[in-house]
Amino acid sequence: AQKVTQAQTEISVVEKEDVTLDCVYETRDTTYYLFWYKQPPSGELVFLIRRNSFDEQNEISGRYSWNFQKSTSSFNFTITASQVVDSAVYFCAIRGGADGLTFGKGTHLIIQP
Amino acid sequence: GAVVSQHPSWVICKSGTSVKIECRSLDFQATTMFWYRQFPKQSLMLMATSNEGSKATYEQGVEKDKFLINHASLTLSTLTVTSAHPEDSSFYICSPKRGDRVGGYTFGSGTRLTVV
Numbered sequence: 199a200q201k202v203t204q205a206q207t208e209i210s211v212v213e214k215e216d217v218t219l220d221c222v223y224e225t226r227d228t229t230y231y232l233f234w235y236k237q238p239p240s241g242e243l244v245f246l247i248r249r250n251s252f253d254e255q256n257e258i259s260g261r262y263s264w265n266f267q268k269s270t271s272s273f274n275f276t277i278t279a280s281q282v283v284d285s286a287v288y289f290c291a292i293r294g295g296a297d298g299l300t301f302g303k304g305t306h307l308i309i310q311p
Numbered sequence: 312g313a314v315v316s317q318h319p320s321w322v323i324c325k326s327g328t329s330v331k332i333e334c335r336s337l338d339f340q341a342t343t344m345f346w347y348r349q350f351p352k353q354s355l356m357l358m359a360t361s362n363e364g365s366k367a368t369y370e371q372g373v374e375k376d377k378f379l380i381n382h383a384s385l386t387l388s389t390l391t392v393t394s395a396h397p398e399d400s401s402f403y404i405c406s407p408k409r410g411d412r413v414g415g416y417t418f419g420s421g422t423r424l425t426v427v
Contacts, residue, residue, distance in 0.1 A: 235418075240420075241349075241402055241404075241420070241421045241423065242418070242420045242421060243355075243404065243418040243421075245417070245418075289354065289355065293416075297357075297360070298345035298347070298357040298360055298406065298416075299345075299355075299357070299406075299416060300357070301354045301355045301356075302354065303353070303354045304354055
């Protein structure tokens with residue numbers, strides 16, 4: 199069984215601040231994939247990133263960056279210079295084998311102007 | 312690529328009626344379809360997995376007779392909520408898997424079901 203823990207239920211910051219969303223996972227699979235999705239109020243899931251278990255290289259995409267550390271089973275997500283449009287619920291998820299995704303409970307991010 | 316169409320986007324139905332949700336992969340063939348359910352302010356939970364031409368596999372606690380899944384073609388899968396009750400009110404999202412690709416999955420835009 200796999201498990202994803204997003205300990206931060208809600209985070210509120212002022213615009214332009216940096217914010218990090220934590221994600222800790224559990225799996226017995228040696229090969230697995232980690233994901234981050236954004237879910238705005240409309241409900242649609244917006245894919246942000248996929249990382250496989252063999253690639254621990256950190257990634258940066260614009261204001262977004264991800265820190266994958268197998269030693270601590272963490273896949274944290276940082277938004278630099280946050281904007282109001284970043285307000286949403288963010289889900290971390292894991293997939294191993296041929297199964298569907300196992301999602302964390304999500305972090306509700308509120309960016310205040 | 313990877314365009315997914317899910318309909319309807321929202322539906323309100325009376326208790327006891329059935330509702331059908333359609334999920335289409337418009338520009339690829341989906342050998343596997345995942346259906347998720349999301350209750351308000353909660354996470355997404357996998358309900359079932361279906362492979363084209365086969366019976367769906369349901370997660371523990373999901374009633375297969377209530378949630379009928381049909382995956383008759385590589386581009387269309389349907390989820391029918393039978394004899395719906397208020398506790399079935401939820402956000403349902405489909406996720407087709409492209410062929411033998413591993414990793415990233417695309418998602419439909421979701422269907423918000425309200426049973427009154």
